[in-house]
Amino acid sequence: MLLRxxxxxxxxxxxxxxxxxxxxxxxxxxxxxxxxxxxxxKAGLGWQVFLAPHYIVSERLNLGLKLGGVFRPKFExxxxxxxxxxxxxxxxxxxxxxxxxxxxxxxxxxxxxRFYIGLNAGVSYFxxxxxxxxxxxxxxxxxxxxxxxxxxxxxxxxxxxxxIKLEIEHxxxxxxxxxxxxxxxxxxxxxxxxxxx
Numbered sequence: 537m538l539l540r541x542x543x544x545x546x547x548x549x550x551x552x553x554x555x556x557x558x559x560x561x562x563x564x565x566x567x568x569x570x571x572x573x574x575x576x577x578k579a580g581l582g583w584q585v586f587l588a589p590h591y592i593v594s595e596r597l598n599l600g601l602k603l604g605g606v607f608r609p610k611f612e613x614x615x616x617x618x619x620x621x622x623x624x625x626x627x628x629x630x631x632x633x634x635x636x637x638x639x640x641x642x643x644x645x646x647x648x649x650r651f652y653i654g655l656n657a658g659v660s661y662f663x664x665x666x667x668x669x670x671x672x673x674x675x676x677x678x679x680x681x682x683x684x685x686x687x688x689x690x691x692x693x694x695x696x697x698x699x700i701k702l703e704i705e706h707x708x709x710x711x712x713x714x715x716x717x718x719x720x721x722x723x724x725x726x727x728x729x730x731x732x733x
Contacts, residue, residue, distance in 0.1 A: 550726040557722025564714040580609035618667040629658035656690035
């Protein structure tokens with residue numbers, strides 16, 4: 537019988553990693569943000585892309601910066617009574633991921649599958665939006681409430697399978713709507729020289 541020992545498995549102690557990801561999701565449209573963020577009215581399909589450098593603070597905690605954006609489809613906006621044209625909106629979000637299980641098993645083997653919860657928070661930049669008034673059909677530039685940048689928070693849950701992450705994320709940007717619920721896939725690579733112990 538082969539005995540499993542901690543000495544048999546090498547642990548990579550590099551702390552700085554870079555993830556790249558893409559995701560598809562539904563954009564909630566047609567009404568202002570309500571108490572139920574998962575209620576989708578006249579939802580449209582959009583997607584996001586991002587890069588996320590992050591630091592492994594401990595076996596269970598990662599902290600990082602998510603840089604990317606959302607390709608938002610055309611949607612009907614109740615607040616301005618207009619059709620908002622498709623646009624890419626960028627974001628910069630600080631994030632924390634908390635893993636529910638340790639990175640290594642009791643005998644030293646790396647855990648292949650790990651579930652986690654997390655939170656992103658930061659700013660989204662929308663700039664001026666092209667809108668078409670539903671009554672007059674006039675096309676004009678819209679700045680929601682006189683702003684071009686908005687506070688953004690995004691809770692998420694996910695699973696890590698090796699260096700691949702699959703997660704569900706709900707992006708809430710206030711006071712701008714709509715919200716974006718996305719399923720993303722990302723892969724991470726370590727930065728720096730390998731250090732095995």
